[in-house]
Amino acid sequence: MPTPDAAGDTLSEPPPLANLLTATAAGDRRAFTMLYAQSSGQLFAVILRILKQRSWAEEVLQEAYIGIWSHAGSYAPDKGSAMAWMIAIARNRAIDVYRRERARRALDDPADPADAVAxxxxxxxxxxxxxxxxxxxxxxxxxxxxxxxxxxxxxxxxxxxxxxxxxxxxxxxxxxxxxxxxxxxxxxxxxx
Amino acid sequence: MTDELDQLEALAADYVLGTLDESERRRVRSRLSRDPELARLVQEWTLRLSPVAEALPPVEPPPHVWQRIEAALDETRPAARRESLFERLGFWRWCTAGAAAAAAVLALYVALGPLPTDAPAPPRYVATLSQDPAAPAWLATVDLEARQVLVRPVGQVAGHDGAFELWLIAGAESPPRSLGLLPPSQEVALPISAELAGAISPAAALAVSLEPVGGSPTGLPTGPVVYQAPLIGLDR
Structure with missing residues (x-):
């Protein structure tokens, strides 16, 4: 059971992601802001690694967090960590976009964007x-x-x-x- | 120990690994909601491999990403939905074991797809605005949930003295309706009014016309249509 301080400012340690996600599900924007602050670097790294282009990665990151906001109520702590749940959302979207953009560019751009990041x-x-x-x-x-x-x-x-x-x-x-x-x-x- | 993964588990493992192609991924996703065994296996593989992703060194995203997320949330939620957690008396009741169990069932679907929903989500569309299919000028993403069209320049846009104006063409019988002006070299998010949102369907198209500086003075395209593209539905 999360404490009432899930998104509070009296804690010296940041609240666990799972609590922030639960508070986000209840519509708490402050909790969502903290969730983003604590997790966006990790999600961006995951997305960027797959997409290899910052502009696509930024767009997918944005979509991922809008998805997290909208569906936070579906997260169940007993089914795995909050980070794993959020990463799954981000990865799925990144892979979809990567497949689509690669197919779109295959015709006119023979250079492999995968080479951009070794x-x-x-x-x-x-x-x-x-x-x-x-x-x-x-x-x-x-x-x-x-x-x-x-x-x-x-x-x-x-x-x-x-x-x-x-x-x-x-x-x-x-x-x-x-x-x-x-x-x-x-x-x-x-x-x- | 068996010496191979059974077919269903191989499908789940490949889905999580990301090696399925677009249509196979779509098929898996649509199957997840009615195949609990597949959903369970996907969840297992998701958790099994997640530490690889969690071990990547974090990369700070630029601040404008958060600004866009906030702007999108302002659009998508009625104000009442954004009251503080502490004002929501119902919250603690919501947190009971029963609700958690119900949420667990839904969680599976959500952890698996990109933006899956328990209610049908408003659709999303993309349009590649181009004169030559191999050289798109703009990529437009129509997001009815966020009520915006995100337009990103992806190619060379011919220079000229006026403005590029984006139009929604709802169907053959409908007059074009303006969505706003496009800066030639900068991404822009144009809001979609409720009235325009209702006119967006798989039958619609986007077009860009050349207009005087400041946009069309009449509310209808006055210059030549330089780019156009049909809307292509995206799977949620």
């Missing part, structure tokens, strides 16, 4: 924030290099199968099989 496919920058993150990092490290790289290029950088195949200079069928094997091993490892 992704680092190693999991080394993982925050050791909590057990879940540590477990995922350990399990990613257990994957074969190509499996891990393919999964990270897809999830973190928004690459399609074809883009991963181009980048790793491998046939697309091989990439799909790396990803499928990697997903299975990841799941098995995380359930251990």
């Amino acid at each position: 992704p680092d496919p190693s999991p080394s920058d993982f925050a050791e924030a909590d057990d879940t993150a540590r477990a995922l990092r350990r399990c990613l490290e257990e994957l074969e290099d190509k499996q891990r790289e393919s999964i990270l290029l897809a999830y973190r950088d928004g690459y399609t199968h074809q883009e991963i195949a181009d980048r790793l200079e491998s046939p697309i069928g091989t990439v799909k099989s790396w990803i499928r094997r990697g997903q299975l091993r990841l799941k098995t490892c995380l359930e251990r």
